[in-house]
Amino acid sequence: MRLLVCAGGTGGGVYPALAILQALGNEAENVLWVGSEGGMERDLVLRAQIPFEAIPAAGVHGVGWRQLPRNILRLIRGTLAARRILRAYQPDVLLFTGGYVGVPMAIAGRSIPSLVFVPDIEPGLALNLMSRFAHTIAVTTPRSRHYFPAAKNVVVTGYPIRTELIGWQRNQARQRFGLDEEKPVLLVMGGSKGARSINRAVLTHLEALLNLAQVIHITGQTDWPEVQQQIAHVPINLQHRYHAFPYLHEDIGAAFAAADLILCRAGASTLGELPFFGLPAILVPYPYAWRYQAINAAYLTENRAAVTLDDAKLSETLLPTLQDLFSHPQRLQQMATAMRALATPDAATKLADLIRTLAAQSPAPRKHKEVQ
Structure with a gap:
C-alpha cells in the first residue's frame, strides 16, 4: 500500500495521523507526508522518520480583500504542486x-x-471542504455527525x-518524575506551543x-525563559513539588x-x-480559535468529566x-470515571481498517515512481 498523508498546522492533526500510521505498521510500506511550507508539522514528521514534502497553502475564508488574491494564488500553486x-x-x-494544506x-x-479524519467535534472549514471529495469521513464523537447531515459515509471511530502514550503505570510514571506517590499531582500544559494565560x-x-499538589508544568518553548526565572522564587521547601x-x-x-x-x-x-x-480536567478553551475548543470543552463538561473556565477570568477562578x-x-x-467512560482505545485500529478498505478499492497496481 502506498499512502499519502496530508496534514498541517499544529499537533491536533499531526498526532492522529501518526497514530494511524503506527496502527498500520508495515502494511503501509511506502508513506509520504505532504505538509505546508513553513509549517510546524515538518519537525514532528521528520522526527518520526517519515519522508516529507511541502506545498503552498493558505486559507481564503475570512481573509481581508488585500490578502485574498495572494491566498488564492497560493491555493492554485498548491494544487499544481499537489x-x-x-x-x-x-x-x-x-x-x-x-x-x-489538504x-x-x-x-x-x-x-x-x-479518508478524512475530523479530530475536533466541529470540523474546520478546511476539513469541511476536504470532506466533499472524501470517500469516507471518520469522526471522533457521534456528535460530529450533526455537521455532515447529507453525508452517508460518516464513521464514528x-x-x-499514539503508541508512545501507552503502557505507563501510575507508580512507574511517578517514579519517572521523582514524585511522592501519596500526594496529588496536577499536570499543566497548553498544547504544542504552550498557553501564556495558563x-x-x-x-x-x-x-x-x-x-495543594505536586505540579508537572509543560510550559511550551515561548514562555520557558519566564518560567525559569520564577522557579528561583519558589520557597525551598516547595521546590521538590514543582517539575x-x-x-x-x-x-x-x-x-x-x-x-x-x-x-489545559x-x-x-x-x-x-x-x-x-481517565484524567479529569480543568479546560480553558483558547478564545481566538473560532469555537472548536469551546465545543470540545462543552462536550467533556456536559459528560461531567471536566470543568470549563473562561480564559479571560482564569487568574481569578483558577485557585x-x-x-x-x-x-x-x-x-x-x-x-x-466519567472521563474514562468516553475512551475509545481501539480508534487507531478502526481508522487503519478504513484505510485498508479504501486501499482494496484502489485501481489495479501501477508502475510507481519516486518523488524527486
Missing part, C-alpha cells in the same frame, strides 16, 4: 487530518480513494492514541498551588499517567488522550477551582 506529487508518487490512498491535495487527488495564572498562584519542562516527547505518557487532574486547553487531543487515561476539587477527592474520582 498534482506533480500525485503523478510522481501515485498513492493508493489519501489520508487527511486537518490544515489548509485543500489543494484533495482537489488534485479527488479521483483517489481518501474515536480519537487515535502559564501566567499558574505562576501567579504557584506557591498556593504547590501547597517544569519546556516540552515533553517520550515522557508525555508518563505525565498523563502520573496526574490526578489536568489543567481543549484542543482535539483532549477528546482522546484524557479519556484514555478556588483547584482548592474545591482537591478538597473533594470523591468528586475527582467521579470525574475520572
Whole structure:
C-alpha cells in the first residue's frame, strides 16, 4: 500500500495521523507526508522518520480583500504542486487530518480513494471542504455527525492514541518524575506551543498551588525563559513539588499517567488522550480559535468529566477551582470515571481498517515512481 498523508498546522492533526500510521505498521510500506511550507508539522514528521514534502497553502475564508488574491494564488500553486506529487508518487490512498494544506491535495487527488479524519467535534472549514471529495469521513464523537447531515459515509471511530502514550503505570510514571506517590499531582500544559494565560495564572498562584499538589508544568518553548526565572522564587521547601519542562516527547505518557487532574486547553487531543487515561480536567478553551475548543470543552463538561473556565477570568477562578476539587477527592474520582467512560482505545485500529478498505478499492497496481 502506498499512502499519502496530508496534514498541517499544529499537533491536533499531526498526532492522529501518526497514530494511524503506527496502527498500520508495515502494511503501509511506502508513506509520504505532504505538509505546508513553513509549517510546524515538518519537525514532528521528520522526527518520526517519515519522508516529507511541502506545498503552498493558505486559507481564503475570512481573509481581508488585500490578502485574498495572494491566498488564492497560493491555493492554485498548491494544487499544481499537489498534482506533480500525485503523478510522481501515485498513492493508493489519501489520508487527511486537518490544515489548509489538504485543500489543494484533495482537489488534485479527488479521483483517489481518501479518508478524512475530523479530530475536533466541529470540523474546520478546511476539513469541511476536504470532506466533499472524501470517500469516507471518520469522526471522533457521534456528535460530529450533526455537521455532515447529507453525508452517508460518516464513521464514528474515536480519537487515535499514539503508541508512545501507552503502557505507563501510575507508580512507574511517578517514579519517572521523582514524585511522592501519596500526594496529588496536577499536570499543566497548553498544547504544542504552550498557553501564556495558563502559564501566567499558574505562576501567579504557584506557591498556593504547590501547597495543594505536586505540579508537572509543560510550559511550551515561548514562555520557558519566564518560567525559569520564577522557579528561583519558589520557597525551598516547595521546590521538590514543582517539575517544569519546556516540552515533553517520550515522557508525555508518563505525565498523563502520573496526574490526578489536568489543567489545559481543549484542543482535539483532549477528546482522546484524557479519556484514555481517565484524567479529569480543568479546560480553558483558547478564545481566538473560532469555537472548536469551546465545543470540545462543552462536550467533556456536559459528560461531567471536566470543568470549563473562561480564559479571560482564569487568574481569578483558577485557585478556588483547584482548592474545591482537591478538597473533594470523591468528586475527582467521579470525574475520572466519567472521563474514562468516553475512551475509545481501539480508534487507531478502526481508522487503519478504513484505510485498508479504501486501499482494496484502489485501481489495479501501477508502475510507481519516486518523488524527486
